[in-house]
Amino acid sequence: MSEFRSSNFIHDIIDEDNKTGKYGGEVVTRFPPEPNGYLHIGHAKSICLNFSTAAKYGGRCNLRYDDTNPEKEDMEYVNSIEEDVHWLGFEWDKKLWASDYFPKMYEAAIELIKKGKAFVCALSPDEMREYRGTLTEPGKNSPYRDRPVEENLRLFREMKEGKHDDGSLVLRAKIDMASPNMNMRDPILYRIAHADHHNTGTEWCIYPMYDFAHPIEDAIEGVTHSICTLEFEDHRPLYEWVLDEVGWWNPEPQQIEFARLNITNTVMSKRLLKGLVDENIVEGWDDPRMPTIAGLRRRGYTPEAIRDFCDRIGVSKANSEVEMGLLEFCVREDLQSKLESRNVVENPVKVIITNYPEDKVEEFTIENNGKVPELGTRTITFSREIWIDGEDFKEIPPRKYFRLFPGNEVRLKGAYFIKCTDVIKNDDGSIREVHATYDPETRSGSGFTGRKVKGTIHFVDASNCVPIEVRNYGYLMVPDENGENHINPESIEIPVAYGEPSLMNAEKGERFQFFRHGYYVADSKLFEEGKDGRKVFNRIVDLKSSYRPK
Ligand code: ATP
Ligand code: MG
Numbered sequence: 001m002s003e004f005r006s007s008n009f010i011h012d013i014i015d016e017d018n019k020t021g022k023y024g025g026e027v028v029t030r031f032p033p034e035p036n037g038y039l040h041i042g043h044a045k046s047i048c049l050n051f052s053t054a055a056k057y058g059g060r061c062n063l064r065y066d067d068t069n070p071e072k073e074d075m076e077y078v079n080s081i082e083e084d085v086h087w088l089g090f091e092w093d094k095k096l097w098a099s100d101y102f103p104k105m106y107e108a109a110i111e112l113i114k115k116g117k118a119f120v121c122a123l124s125p126d127e128m129r130e131y132r133g134t135l136t137e138p139g140k141n142s143p144y145r146d147r148p149v150e151e152n153l154r155l156f157r158e159m160k161e162g163k164h165d166d167g168s169l170v171l172r173a174k175i176d177m178a179s180p181n182m183n184m185r186d187p188i189l190y191r192i193a194h195a196d197h198h199n200t201g202t203e204w205c206i207y208p209m210y211d212f213a214h215p216i217e218d219a220i221e222g223v224t225h226s227i228c229t230l231e232f233e234d235h236r237p238l239y240e241w242v243l244d245e246v247g248w249w250n251p252e253p254q255q256i257e258f259a260r261l262n263i264t265n266t267v268m269s270k271r272l273l274k275g276l277v278d279e280n281i282v283e284g285w286d287d288p289r290m291p292t293i294a295g296l297r298r299r300g301y302t303p304e305a306i307r308d309f310c311d312r313i314g315v316s317k318a319n320s321e322v323e324m325g326l327l328e329f330c331v332r333e334d335l336q337s338k339l340e341s342r343n344v345v346e347n348p349v350k351v352i353i354t355n356y357p358e359d360k361v362e363e364f365t366i367e368n369n370g371k372v373p374e375l376g377t378r379t380i381t382f383s384r385e386i387w388i389d390g391e392d393f394k395e396i397p398p399r400k401y402f403r404l405f406p407g408n409e410v411r412l413k414g415a416y417f418i419k420c421t422d423v424i425k426n427d428d429g430s431i432r433e434v435h436a437t438y439d440p441e442t443r444s445g446s447g448f449t450g451r452k453v454k455g456t457i458h459f460v461d462a463s464n465c466v467p468i469e470v471r472n473y474g475y476l477m478v479p480d481e482n483g484e485n486h487i488n489p490e491s492i493e494i495p496v497a498y499g500e501p502s503l504m505n506a507e508k509g510e511r512f513q514f515f516r517h518g519y520y521v522a523d524s525k526l527f528e529e530g531k532d533g534r535k536v537f538n539r540i541v542d543l544k545s546s547y548r549p550k
Contacts, residue, residue, distance in 0.1 A: 027059030037270030300521025300540035325547030347390030469530030
């Protein structure tokens with residue numbers, strides 16, 4: 001599925017390993033989410049990288065839940081993760097759970113204790129911090145560091161048996177309290193947590209720490225290349241220490257770090273995204289403004305567009321921020337030749353064509369996609385009263401405005417030329433309706449060449465249209481003058497809108513181009529539940545952009 005067009009430094013490492021025969025030509029990767037939230041577009045980068053790297057080398061990629069943190073994990077997240085990975089177009093070789101290895105991890109810990117490489121420590125978290133030292137000063141050995149092996153074995157067993165309270169004891173590696181790498185200063189391997197685990201229930205009340213669990217998970221599964229993000233670079237010595245000291249696996253998996261994806265105008269951490277959900281700043285993990293896979297899916301993004309994006313951003317060792325414009329560019333590229341167009345007017349203005357017969361209705365055939373004839377045609381109707389887009393009428397036109405204004409003539413796309421003759425106002429000065437005349441000679445498709453007009457606008461027939469709810473989204477976050485992101489108070493706009501009647505029959509998730517407005521999708525969740533029974537359409541992206549990929 002979707003192989004990376006471009007090679008990257010990780011593939012170079014694998015090529016080298018294949019040359020030396022380090023893993024006998026095998027390539028096994030894994031995508032290892034912690035089920036403590038919904039996946040976001042950053043995870044998509046990791047998913048594409050892991051699955052397509054395995055595919056490129058004829059290897060395997062597993063989905064593994066890194067479920068070693070019972071307090072924050074939930075089956076809702078597990079289910080969403082599977083849906084999202086599948087939706088992106090990938091199939092895992094095996095679905096695995098880190099929690100299935102708890103017995104093996106426990107044995108590995110015993111092994112370390114027996115070798116004198118781990119000890120049970122009773123320092124409080126505050127004391128532990130104090131003993132840890134700083135980046136410039138070495139730490140101090142814990143007073144419990146030299147407990148005899150037998151005592152460590154007994155205490156660790158008691159921890160497992162539930163004889164000690166949360167936080168009272170931990171198992172720590174015995175490495176080097178003076179190491180310049182803080183991660184090597186006798187890191188914690190196991191903690192006590194009397195918590196209900198979604199997979200193992202209350203069977204365990206001790207849980208392994210990430211740095212101990214992860215290398216063991218990889219090794220048990222025969223992972224060859226364990227790809228993770230750059231923050232773990234300083235943890236790699238510990239990853240290798242655990243494998244070397246436990247010593248059960250040969251060859252050992254190798255950890256390779258790449259830069260995590262950051263995108264402008266959004267946040268990309270499950271913790272922050274969960275905050276937005278919990279504080280009701282968005283309507284849930286799948287709110288169309290969210291950078292989650294579920295949010296992007298509801299927003300109308302396609303898996304093709306997201307995979308293309310992940311391919312274009314590439315894989316590197318340097319952290320950087322990608323412009324949201326690139327993601328939008330990718331979805332436009334994907335959709336532009338796939339979608340039928342529909343006429344929709346926002347903040348509409350009514351136009352009465354005063355010289356058109358009152359009870360006459362004409363039908364016009366128009367192309368569904370001007371650039372793709374294969375997408376066929378459809379019929380729209382025209383009569384004396386029409387709605388045009390609020391943007392397409394100005395009582396006092398600005399410079400270079402070629403749309404409708406008093407005295408000006410425009411083409412109604414697919415119908416006639418009309419000329420504005422009058423503006424009728426309400427008592428409060430707002431525009432009630434615009435009067436115009438049409439020229440019967442100018443019927444679309446008649447070959448009329450008498451004169452040209454500069455502006456073409458679209459319309460819907462007032463006697464044959466439906467109100468719909470269009471949700472126009474802005475960015476979730478906007479930067480202030482210091483470049484710091486803040487929640488955008490105007491991240492959603494819902495104008496009054498009318499569209500062609502056939503939009504009522506759209507299927508949930510069906511996409512259209514709303515002529516001159518953007519690409520839209522019938523909301524997969526709330527399609528039927530707009531205000532006053534209107535059907536809900538999300539704006540995926542607008543049509544135009546100044547963004548050009550480099
Ligand atoms: P977050 O900080 O958003 O909670 P995480 O790294 O804690 O992310 P995990 O569920 O542990 O989330 O991540 C699963 C995999 O996805 C890991 O291999 C992780 O490195 C990768 N990943 C997470 N965020 C990004 C990102 N922004 N860009 C690339 N890969 C990412
Ligand atoms: Mg994490």
